[in-house]
Amino acid sequence: MAAMNVRGFILQASYRVISGPAGQVPVIHIHGRLEDGGTFLVRDDRQRPHFYIRAADAGRARPLRIPEPQPVDRRTFDGEPVCRIEAETPSDIPAIRDRLHAAGIETFEADVRFAMRYLIERGIKGSCVIEGEAVPGKGITWVFDNPVIRPAMLTIEPRVFSFDIETDAKGEKLLAISMYAPGIDEVLIVDSSNREMPERAIRCENEYAALEKFCERVRVYDADVLTGWNIIDFDLSVLQRIAARVRHPFVLGRDSGPIRIRKPEGYFGSGQANVPGRLVLDGIDLLRGAFIRMDDYSLDAVARGVVGEGKAVHGDVRDRLGEIIHNYRNDLPAFALYARTDARLAYQIVEKLNVVQLALARSQLSGMTPDRVAASIASFDFLYLSELEHRRIVAPSVRSSDSSVYAAQQGGHVLEPIAGLHRNVWVFDFKSLYPSLIRTFNIDPLSYVANPAATDDLIQLPGGAFRREPAILPRMLDDLFPRREAARKAGDDIASNAIKILMNSFYGVLGTPACRFYNPALANSITGTGREMLLWSKRWFEAAGFVVLYGDTDSLFVHSGVDDPAAAQEQGRQLAVTLSAQIARYIEERWRVTSRLELRFEKLYSRLFLAQARNSTRGASKRYAGMRHGRDSAEFVGMEVVRSDWTPLAKQVQRELYQRLFTDQPVDVYLADVVRRLRVGEFDDALVYRKGLRKDAEEYTATTPPHVAAARKSSQPLGRTISYVMTTGGAEPIDNIQHPIDREHYVTKQVKPVAEPVLATLRLDFEKVIGDTRQMDLLGM
Template identity: 75%
Template sequence: MKVRGFILQASYRVVTEPDGRRVPVVHLYGRLEDGGTFLVRDDRQRPHFYIRADQAAAARAVGAPEPEPSDKRTFGGLPVCRVAVETPPDVPGLRDRLQAAGIDTFEADVRFAVRYLIERGIKGGCEIEGDGVPGTGIAWVFDNPTLRPAAVDVEPRVLSFDIETDGKGERLLAISLYGPGVDEVLIVDGGDRPMPERATRCKDELAAFDAFTDRIRRLDPDVLTGWNTVDFDLTALQRIATRLRHPFNLGREPGPLRIRKAEGYFGSGQATIPGRLVLDGIDLLRGAFVRMDDYSLDAVAREVLGEGKAVAGEVRDRIHEIMHNYEHDLPAFALYARTDARLAYEIVRKLDLVRLAFARSRLTGMTPDRVAASIASFDFLYLTELERRRLVTPTVRSDDASVHAAQQGGHVLEPVTGLHRHVWVFDFKSLYPSIIRTFNIDPVAYVAEPSPGADLIETPGGRFRREPAILPSMLDELFPRREAAKKAGDDVAANAIKILMNSFYGVLGTPACRFHNPALANSITGLGRHLLQWSKQWFEAAGFRVLYGDTDSLFVLSGIDDPETARARGPELAASLNDELARYIGERWRVPSRLELKFEKLYLKLFLPRVRHGTGGARKRYAGLLHGGGADSVEFVGMEVVRRDWTALAKEVQRELYQRLFSDRSVNEYLADVVKRVRRGDLDEALVYRKNLRKDTGEYTATTPPHVVAARKMTQPPGRLISYVMTTAGPEPLDNVQHPLDREHYVVKQVKPVAEPVLATLGLDFERVIGDSRQLDMYALLGAE
């Protein structure tokens, strides 16, 4: 039997044989191309790692099993031997003993099931050849088949679910489900109340668990999703199931739900269900680098779908409203529960987040629930290539992440402050990946101690061999694949490749990565600075003024009065620079240039502000009016309008002021009117601050920022994002506002800071524009916060 499928989950189980031997069995769950499901079980793989061959005797002396011969070598060319153990849990203890004895280990931290896939070169898709037998809950089970890599694309079945509990999360009220052909809610109700549309009565919590697990089994989803699914829904269900002594089997095979708690304040938990993926909507959103001011379901749904939760009250009253509806208005309660599951599903579907996770899995080899782990993804890719080259790499030790070395960042040119007309913006296309390709920057190609007269590529951070290396070869393949995906309109595939390529530099610069080397990171950033400066000098030699530059972009004053002429000239200049740059790189380094400067856009007007309370230019902050985008097409970068920790008032005022500045309209009357409305209380809804806690509130000891003060006053346990207002008694959370708003604070701390750069450009003074300098000067003198 020969079939093709896509791996959803890779794990292992340890089985005790009749003779007492403990045998690890790789378990690969997945979907077949024909829509069926499969399980591959393989007991032939042995857990192993490597040591240097010249340390084999020393390893035996500290109790290691007899090392086995190997044809692999270290990066330095030294032969290694293989150390195999009985089960994967035996590895860490032996590894630590060897390392404590001064014996170097290699790849002793690679996960057992991941090693199985790496050695076979399998990235998501695979061809399975062997004897398959029908399974229970799984279409086909294969024991010890032959696996080969294959290009496989499947459409996973996705189901969203959401639970409702009492305020303490201890009693289950309802479970809602939403997906293709599914829109229902299971309501726990021991009475005889009539059930609303699409609602099913469950006489008690136990019945609700039975109904839920039965629905999962019949619908057979590949992916379970929702919002805060792991840290709340599944965690609460597991806790309640334990109380009820319910087996709570959600998998395709019998087996417990395993939840790994979040690590660190910003971490997210992970859930493992045999044969199914759990992809939390919040994690998918963050993993795809979709930035939101507020990651709550209501806020994201309003931003992405244009609708929010089905409740009428404010945030602070929602728990009370939900409990009231559960007891007195079941139709409203059922609609609320079903809406939550539907919104989570529709967000994930509209943004193609599950498809993106699967596309990234096909690229990196990581299962879809782990593609956001950039270091692990890089590991999988690079180790797969090392396997082909028969090379091994050092083990990542737990203390390696604390190693730090000086690393240089991207170069930023000093801004020429003020308002400028007809400014070109040029960007290097994928600068850091292009530098890696051009200069062969790679862990294998790096030469720490070159031989005299060696023909190497010299960079600011180190020297590299000229023979084609692993990373440049990967990128040589990825660049055209991304272009092909873009031309085909496959935005998901193009985005997956972009995320992967852009991760390479960051991973190499991270001490927790096994391939971390400051020389590599500094070579990339050093060449980036050199190329930015070279390009600046090229434009200046051509008679143009460079107003600003940041890492991979240059802002150049065109000096052309007609915007259409300026727009047409931009691409011509980019082409000329690329030709000259290719000649320069070829002559100096004797390598073909992969660098490409692109004309990105034309700003009809560009404002580069001064640094606040200083005279120099503010870096990474500007506002520009785009050519061809209409009067309202103002772009903001680094300004308050795009930052979460400024109020909606400040953002709206800033947006309006720059639109007026760029369209030569007066700002005086508008600004004076805004201040009057703030003081009258007309804009109170726009005065809310939102800021993330970086740690638990009790850990703030040296200083206590306003959002921490507010968090400590909340009536409910605080989440990560704290919403608060400034009152006459200081910061207070939205769910516990006890004092009048300090509106003058908002005039001084929100309106004035965003207005002053525009007013200074126009030669105006804030206090005079709003007409009461005495009062504001006195307020500032008192240092009111």
């Protein structure tokens, strides 16, 4: 045993219930990586599960067969004293809480997770100092029992280990497990026929032997993070089933204990996996949690976009499963290369995009373990409850029924666009508008006053009134803003992005009924005041003689009226500074608070096209394309080119048409040529639709959209995204095309819709532009 004082990064926080002489005792388990590269486990049996009720309700609560309420030095938001109710184990809490709720007694913090409360009460977010006696552990460098742990700041380089499995068509028989990490690039192939193995392939006599070797590789490499593509819902789940069938213990963790997999909730939900002492971070979830948008989240599509390399397939890509099984039986080198490539690509994607490091950085900010940082409500909960802990204030419990109750909420304000093609347009935006409004006007659950008196000196906003004393959220944002600015100046994109994601989540969380701090008055105060700032700025520009072409939530598009782009650019910068000062003066005079709002000159569009709404003369919100001054390619917002449910052909045509429109090149000859080539089959590879199923294909009963019809015809196991083409026989999946492609469908439903807005601007007609070409095709000329 050694006395130690070390720093570590927390990878996992959980608990176990141990039976002892005094009964069952919950023991906190915290796993992590030490600063020196070793690993640690903190075990603490001193924490007791508890929650609170009002002291005034203690008398009514006692007859309900609950533990004796104990007075404590804490109060509710309204200043009422509370009592603490302590249970033997965390699993006892729900029944006690439900009896109290059934009796009409409100509880406080009765839903807070046991291990999270342990960290909240100690103010620990991501990293900690551990001080106490330690002993060497089995598979763990040091084990601490009941040490002192305190907050710390620490950055580590996690050991990431990627894997992928190959199975038979039904996902029942294991064919191979591929692995990739620094120093590891190999595949374990299940083969009882004693065939010669290709390069970097290891023969395993049976499934048991493959599982044994896989667990050994993970243990020897000592992975902090297990990753891959869809590994929770597929790979780990399949391996767990196979391990049960062949009676393999399948111990992947640093500590004893089974792998626990929680099934996904909802068709687009993701499962969660708990491996003792290690994080399981699925590549798809890492990208989505980091708000990295992809049209297609398949490994092949993402790898091609990020790494510049796809899956190692050589046959018909429409039948990859058939090729895998064929190669397993007849071409082991090709099979091994395919399997190894999958594991490597998953590793390279998360490495290049820095999404694992981003998860760790977000953990340091929010206090959530890295596998839960994408849970914005839980992250907000952790931060706000930590601050309430310092103030000795308790928060309401979340009731399951709360999530179904919505009050009217305003969204961001949108100004109707002036549709058409415009030159030299300024774009101004409020930097981090909603967080800045929270800071400026002290918007906070604790500062909100539900029934203000006429004599109260409050900040009156469209949604409600707020006290002037410094509150929790504004103070948190006052800390985060300069930290993000410092990270940006230092070139630390990971830290900057982590802070941005956290700050931007605050408004959304306050407007979500599933959050314990949900209050529509807070959300409406933010959006309502944002609307007022947008309209006040619009009036300011108009009073100065400018035309505001469009506005959306935090941005304004203003026609400069200046012919020289360079001069317009400089004037835009000056106007942003002037208007920011004017807004600050207005806010100070009206509300007697210091403005934290900053209007920025974001960019100058030398050409801007504001689209018209379909079948209307009105401008379309959130749909525009522009050529930025000094850039060579057009930018698109809300147009078909940035939507995943339009074909590659439509996107290609739209991009080229606007490029030509903005650079004064003819569009008619190009468009006629596209339609001609489309009709003769030159673009068949660009005609694939991709659309996600929101539920199982069989569950669509009221209507049958094309992608559902295609899904029902597929000969392959279905994923969440269906790839199909329109044929003369209707929608058909690309793995089972039985009829000729209906190319006229693509002329009228893909090319024509993206072309017509450009043609209308140039006073051209689609049928006339392509008509001669069509006639020549019909005559065989």
